Amino acid sequence: MTKAKVTKGKRIGMTGDEAVANAAAVINPDVVAAYPITPQTIIVEHFSDFVHDGEVDTEFVCVESEHSAMSACVGASATGARVFTASASQGVALMFEILFIASASRLPIVMSVANRALSGPINIHGELTDQTVCRDTGWISLFSESAQEAYDNTFLAFKIGEHPDVSLPVMFGLDGFILTHALEGVFPLDRKFSKDFLPEREMVHPTIPGNPVSSGLLALPNYYMEVKYQQELAMDAARKVIPKAFEEFGEKTGRYYKSVEGYQMEDAETALVTMGALSGTTKFVVDKLRKEGEKVGMIKVKTYRPFPADDLAKALKDVDAVGVIDRDLTFGAPGAALYTDLKTSLYDYKDRPQVFGYIAGIGGRDVLVKDYEYIYKQVLKNKGAEKAVPVEWIGLRK
Amino acid sequence: MVTTEELKKVRIPKAKELMRKENRLAPGHRLCAGCTAGTIARLATLVTEPDDVCIFHATGCLEVATTVYPFTSWRVPWFHNAFENVAATASGAEAAYKVMVRKGKLKKVPDIIAFAGDGGTYDIGLQSLSGALERGHDFVYICYTNGAYMNTGIQRSGGTPMYAATTTSPAGSVIPGKVQWRKDLVAIAAAHKIPYVATASPAAHRDMMTKVRRALDVDGPAFLLIDMPCPRGWRFPEELSVKIAQQAIDSCYFPIYEIYNGREYVLNPKSKAIANKPERKLPIEEYFKGQGRFRHLFRPEKRQDLIDNFQEAVDQEWEHLLKLVNM
Numbered sequence: 001m002t003k004a005k006v007t008k009g010k011r012i013g014m015t016g017d018e019a020v021a022n023a024a025a026v027i028n029p030d031v032v033a034a035y036p037i038t039p040q041t042i043i044v045e046h047f048s049d050f051v052h053d054g055e056v057d058t059e060f061v062c063v064e065s066e067h068s069a070m071s072a073c074v075g076a077s078a079t080g081a082r083v084f085t086a087s088a089s090q091g092v093a094l095m096f097e098i099l100f101i102a103s104a105s106r107l108p109i110v111m112s113v114a115n116r117a118l119s120g121p122i123n124i125h126g127e128l129t130d131q132t133v134c135r136d137t138g139w140i141s142l143f144s145e146s147a148q149e150a151y152d153n154t155f156l157a158f159k160i161g162e163h164p165d166v167s168l169p170v171m172f173g174l175d176g177f178i179l180t181h182a183l184e185g186v187f188p189l190d191r192k193f194s195k196d197f198l199p200e201r202e203m204v205h206p207t208i209p210g211n212p213v214s215s216g217l218l219a220l221p222n223y224y225m226e227v228k229y230q231q232e233l234a235m236d237a238a239r240k241v242i243p244k245a246f247e248e249f250g251e252k253t254g255r256y257y258k259s260v261e262g263y264q265m266e267d268a269e270t271a272l273v274t275m276g277a278l279s280g281t282t283k284f285v286v287d288k289l290r291k292e293g294e295k296v297g298m299i300k301v302k303t304y305r306p307f308p309a310d311d312l313a314k315a316l317k318d319v320d321a322v323g324v325i326d327r328d329l330t331f332g333a334p335g336a337a338l339y340t341d342l343k344t345s346l347y348d349y350k351d352r353p354q355v356f357g358y359i360a361g362i363g364g365r366d367v368l369v370k371d372y373e374y375i376y377k378q379v380l381k382n383k384g385a386e387k388a389v390p391v392e393w394i395g396l397r398k
Numbered sequence: 399m400v401t402t403e404e405l406k407k408v409r410i411p412k413a414k415e416l417m418r419k420e421n422r423l424a425p426g427h428r429l430c431a432g433c434t435a436g437t438i439a440r441l442a443t444l445v446t447e448p449d450d451v452c453i454f455h456a457t458g459c460l461e462v463a464t465t466v467y468p469f470t471s472w473r474v475p476w477f478h479n480a481f482e483n484v485a486a487t488a489s490g491a492e493a494a495y496k497v498m499v500r501k502g503k504l505k506k507v508p509d510i511i512a513f514a515g516d517g518g519t520y521d522i523g524l525q526s527l528s529g530a531l532e533r534g535h536d537f538v539y540i541c542y543t544n545g546a547y548m549n550t551g552i553q554r555s556g557g558t559p560m561y562a563a564t565t566t567s568p569a570g571s572v573i574p575g576k577v578q579w580r581k582d583l584v585a586i587a588a589a590h591k592i593p594y595v596a597t598a599s600p601a602a603h604r605d606m607m608t609k610v611r612r613a614l615d616v617d618g619p620a621f622l623l624i625d626m627p628c629p630r631g632w633r634f635p636e637e638l639s640v641k642i643a644q645q646a647i648d649s650c651y652f653p654i655y656e657i658y659n660g661r662e663y664v665l666n667p668k669s670k671a672i673a674n675k676p677e678r679k680l681p682i683e684e685y686f687k688g689q690g691r692f693r694h695l696f697r698p699e700k701r702q703d704l705i706d707n708f709q710e711a712v713d714q715e716w717e718h719l720l721k722l723v724n725m
Binding site for chain 2: 031033057058059061062064065071074075077078079080081098101207208209210212213214215217219220223
């Protein structure tokens with residue numbers, strides 16, 4: 001019999017996927033509708049064990065596609081149920097249409113994304129583009145640096161999304177294979193914590209018998225704009241709710257998170273900015289460079305949507321130059337996703353650093369310590385440039 | 399568990415009783431005059447109880463015309479997601495209701511009806527439908543077929559009749575409308591071996607309402623295909639909608655029957671009467687005559703060859719159905 005891995009204060013070995021499945025089992029959502037896709041499969045497999053062994057009360061709807069997965073999540077969440085799903089890459093792309101409807105319907109569905117490169121060419125390895133392309137879907141978007149953070153994000157996502165001021169779906173990423181399949185020590189939480197941290201979801205207008213409410217109506221030009229504006233207001237509300245959720249989580253677990261996390265930033269002159277699993281290695285490289293006398297720090301962006309523009313401006317106001325490392329792509333743009341958002345966010349500030357963009361680890365390519373060191377050197381070299389320096393692809397075959 | 403024999407005995411209240419009920423679909427909606435989607439939705443939901451039904455809807459005429467924000471014509475819980483996914487949406491809701499029942503938050507899983515048109519079912523929604531039928535969710539899927547994408551302006555679908563003129567299968571000087579026969583959606587649904595599948599028509603309204611109630615009473619998924627004459631798309635005067643539906647039954651182009659458990663076929667009274675007295679069968683030409691979408695079969699010159707082709711296909715399908723019902 002499969003039991004959700006729960007101990008008191010003891011670390012347990014789990015892969016990132018296992019961590020998410022275990023967290024979901026502790027949360028015990030009402031409905032999970034999901035479809036398998038590498039590298040997310042372990043999440044749905046493990047969760048299926050929990051369902052079939054009676055560990056959870058969840059109705060698991062094992063659908064025939066990701067499009068139906070997200071559609072079923074919308075139908076389930078519309079009744080007021082707590083709903084979870086997981087996907088990756090092509091799966092998220094297939095859901096794309098319904099992602100917008102989930103957020104516009106203000107349904108706090110939670111989805112873990114086992115971040116994987118998009119086809120073509122087909123590739124199953126780690127890359128964040130499958131999630132960064134969802135930036136316009138109206139979902140709150142978080143990333144994870146470790147299996148522990150992915151575990152914790154499962155709880156945080158429900159906490160943030162279900163807050164009555166927010167009422168938005170939340171996706172959180174964990175880098176394919178690098179986190180999803182690597183074994184790590186994870187401090188688990190228990191049902192008591194879950195019940196306390198995540199009280200029952202309360203929905204204002206659920207689609208349940210006896211409640212004659214119509215939802216999902218046609219809104220023409222006379223009302224559509226107001227509906228969309230309310231989504232923006234909900235994102236604004238999320239900016240306030242997210243730090244509070246992190247704070248409460250920290251008080252209860254001892255693990256404190258921030259939308260923008262600084263590392264070795266006190267006297268840093270240069271900063272590297274990353275999202276997801278790249279952050280762990282970046283910290284290692286920063287320590288190494290510090291030992292060599294370099295005044296370098298790191299910023300990890302945990303919350304991608306709503307984009308923490310002000311927090312970033314504050315965190316970077318005293319540095320001269322920034323190197324943004326994106327493990328994601330957008331073509332024909334001024335740069336990759338994090339780079340362009342960061343640069344835009346800083347533009348109006350007087351004390352803004354110069355920002356240089358680097359694309360690395362695409363399609364699961366390893367990003368080695370020497371690559372980060374090279375990026376750091378490039379940032380120093382570019383510092384003081386009087387015109388925009390083109391974004392550089394790191395580790396390309398010659 | 400309701401048995402097949404019990405299901406066959408399910409009857410609906412007398413007309414007098416039904417008339418006393420408040421319509422679940424309120425008047426004042428924005429469907430076209432003569433549109434039978436309104437007729438079907440109103441009659442189908444009349445056999446439900448207001449506090450024990452939830453409606454899920456695919457994008458389509460009935461959806462847009464009944465729920466223009468900030469108005470709704472629905473007096474019962476109603477939810478719309480997208481075009482191709484009403485079966486999956488209803489699946490998720492049904493799963494949630496089951497959990498609520500287990501947790502004591504709900505007395506029973508309510509009657510769940512998913513409405514979709516032929517475009518949203520025959521074509522773009524087929525995968526979602528098949529998945530939901532295979533998984534066995536307890537809901538009723540009602541496909542109201544007007545044989546084209548009427549909401550977007552009369553484009554052909556997999557349910558469009560052969561030779562019908564639509565805006566994407568126009569009656570050209572070379573190609574006379576749609577050249578393919580419609581998809582056999584009823585057989586596809588029945589092939590999932592679900593407990594209940596039926597065809598119905600607003601021209602046999604009590605039969606249709608009885609089928610909706612049977613479909614709701616059955617444990618597991620049920621599928622109904624309901625003929626939905628469309629004055630705008632089929633080009634006929636709006637007062638003739640029910641007559642056109644009657645002709646579809648009489649010509650055997652749209653026979654009305656039930657399939658229990660994917661195997662047992664039962665012909666319903668209006669079609670059974672034709673099976674018993676084949677001389678009552680209406681030539682397909684008569685069905686065509688009243689509809690502008692088939693006008694090119696008569697003008698500028700009569701295309702007897704095409705009419706004969708169609709008649710032959712109808713006859714073959716009808717003969718096949720009679721074998722299935724052992725008549």
